[in-house]
Amino acid sequence: MSYTKAEENYLKAIYSIGVKTGDIVSTNDLAQRLETKASSITDMIKKLSAKDLISYEKYKGVSLTSTGKKIAVSIIRNHRLWEVFLVERLNFKWDEVHEIAEQLEHIKSDKLIDNLDDFLDNPKFDPHGDPIPSKDGIMPKREESAIVNELSLGDEGMIVGVKNSKKEFLQYLEEIQLNLGKKIEVLKIFSFDNSVLIKSGEREITLSDQVSKNIIVKRS
Amino acid sequence: MSYTKAEENYLKAIYSIGVKTGDIVSTNDLAQRLETKASSITDMIKKLSAKDLISYEKYKGVSLTSTGKKIAVSIIRNHRLWEVFLVERLNFKWDEVHEIAEQLEHIKSDKLIDNLDDFLDNPKFDPHGDPIPSKDGIMPKREESAIVNELSLGDEGMIVGVKNSKKEFLQYLEEIQLNLGKKIEVLKIFSFDNSVLIKSGEREITLSDQVSKNIIVKRS
DNA sequence: TTTTTATTTTAGGCAAGTCTAAATTTTATA
């Protein structure tokens, strides 16, 4: 069985919204994520439901069936492997790869993905620190991690991921030279606006709450 | 300006049929190539003509405008670069790459193709010996070459391409161990059925007319 | 040159995926 790009994108969206909402996803949330109108969502979820890729009860939102989830996860695998390829082999920056991976993720060929995975030495995380599901759908777990936002004074850690992969945010991090692997230490916490002063290498940087709550670190 | 997959495939088909027919391409030839009905072709060529990608006169066939040709050539460039990637880096056999490249050729990103080209060390020919157009549309010329079919007794040469890239043909060549780069010598020519006996390495192989007229060699 | 055949185009229709406007159902608020 093979699915259309639209179907795959719907399943992927349902998957990733579902992770946050506890599996059940509303029509409006999907419409926002997919930048379409709610009525279009209703049309499509009827089709996906007819194909048993999602469970749907009128007015009550949708959730993925196990088949639907399998497909969603495999598209996410494709997406993240391609992102690794673009950054590791084709010299792209981490803020340039998402849109291209959105296209590449829909290329149909099992062998292609298997060989790509091997070619890249079976990476476990993508350029944004997101886990790459294995062929059989298992998401590698990151070691115990925290958000910069919730660190205490004096805590140290290494950046292992971001919670926001929007171009603008990634470019901002690039600009202040905070990328995956960088070590940081919390020097000050300003409780009135939740900003933090951190040390990274020899530099001291102030991070707003907006920023610090989107950076994932491994304590060290 | 960006084009749909269908539009790109039509332009590519018009280009490659045109090379053989002297640019003008008939509705039926296109229908056959694209495996659609003639009426569908008429529909699409009206659209392509309205976009000034082809010249079209009712009942008289179509030809590419310079814009149309530019697009067709750039899709061919994508296709062939991806084929090189699949064979050279992902361990695919030359008979396995065409269908995947048919998908990959439509990925939209100039930077992707530029970087891929560099990553592959700017190859001039694809795994089937077909020339890869440069970024500005120039097709590398193969050095003086001949078809095995038209060699004379005693002639020697190296395989530099095939005129038929169909899976079955490529697999057959694989099986008799004739791939790009192999040296051959013509030992006998059987005029009654135009088959030839050739020597390749230590082995002697008989090639039917069907086969020998689809192998391109550089004399040596 | 007329007739037959092959090619191409037109007419009308269908599925996918989207939209706007209107109707329905659910949820929140008074």
Add this chain to the structure above:
DNA sequence: TATAAAATTTAGACTTGCCTAAAATAAAAA
């Protein structure tokens, strides 16, 4: 609990790319 607001679905329409059947045109044969 009644009413207002928000969320969702339905109705009807549009575009893209394809189809079948029929009509029009061009090419080949008689």
